[in-house]
Amino acid sequence: MSEIDDLRTRVAQACRVLGSLGLAKGATGHASARLPGTDRVFIRARGPGELGVRFTTMEQVVEVGLDGKLVRPNAQGLEAPLEVFIHTSIYKVRPDVYAVVHVHPLPVVLFTITNKPILPLYGAYDPASAKLAFKPIPTYPRSILCDTPERGDELAAAMGQSNCCMMKGHGISTAGNNVEDAALTAIHLTNLADVNYQARLLGDPEPIPKEEQEFFMREDLNPKAVNPGAAPQGREAALWRYYVSLTDG
Numbered sequence: 001m002s003e004i005d006d007l008r009t010r011v012a013q014a015c016r017v018l019g020s021l022g023l024a025k026g027a028t029g030h031a032s033a034r035l036p037g038t039d040r041v042f043i044r045a046r047g048p049g050e051l052g053v054r055f056t057t058m059e060q061v062v063e064v065g066l067d068g069k070l071v072r073p074n075a076q077g078l079e080a081p082l083e084v085f086i087h088t089s090i091y092k093v094r095p096d097v098y099a100v101v102h103v104h105p106l107p108v109v110l111f112t113i114t115n116k117p118i119l120p121l122y123g124a125y126d127p128a129s130a131k132l133a134f135k136p137i138p139t140y141p142r143s144i145l146c147d148t149p150e151r152g153d154e155l156a157a158a159m160g161q162s163n164c165c166m167m168k169g170h171g172i173s174t175a176g177n178n179v180e181d182a183a184l185t186a187i188h189l190t191n192l193a194d195v196n197y198q199a200r201l202l203g204d205p206e207p208i209p210k211e212e213q214e215f216f217m218r219e220d221l222n223p224k225a226v227n228p229g230a231a232p233q234g235r236e237a238a239l240w241r242y243y244v245s246l247t248d249g
């Protein structure tokens with residue numbers, strides 16, 4: 001398989017995982033990846049006959065430029081999603097980012113609606129998700145579609161150097177070193193929001209202390225990505241295989 005088809009296959013698989021977990025309902029939501037060393041972006045397309053994010057195939061992953069436009073027309077009539085600018089704007093200002101995910105997970109949207117913070121409420125229960133809230137999670141304050149380059153740039157500015165951004169009354173955008181990484185960040189943020197939601201039903205949730213947060217930032221627990229854009233390794237790869245096994249593959 002060519003490098004590009006491998007990338008398209010991984011983007012489609014990430015979409016199927018996100019759809020199967022309910023982070024992307026129906027046809028809304030998309031993942032993309034940038035071919036390392038280039039500004040070539042491959043993103044889930046919209047078009048006639050589509051069956052939704054949960055059922056994305058690699059044929060439905062198309063190439064767009066950083067202007068958000070299709071690089072070449074296709075016989076199936078596939079088009080870039082309206083919110084392609086979420087992806088292209090992040091790629092433009094974040095050379096460290098090789099993949100972007102945009103989905104609408106309800107537990108996170110509930111927090112953006114109520115202006116309640118998502119807090120790091122636990123440690124060893126699930127450190128990968130808790131650490132997303134060790135610093136305040138940025139929020140894009142508008143609920144409209146990011147369907148112009150200007151709105152994409154606004155979202156990218158709100159996200160800054162973070163790898164996740166909540167979008168008020170809308171959803172989330174995540175970024176990563178590879179598409180599996182960006183998808184896992186979306187899953188982690190959703191899981192964290194879900195625990196925050198349930199904890200608020202029971203009482204007043206209390207974040208874990210700062211020194212315990214620092215424990216989970218140890219280097220051996222947070223290995224740095226080595227190869228830009230390459231598939232994940234180690235524990236992240238194992239977790240991804242688990243989520244893939246929950247889908248049809």
Ligand SMILES: [Zn+2]
Nearest residue numbers: 083102170171
């Ligand atoms: Zn959206």
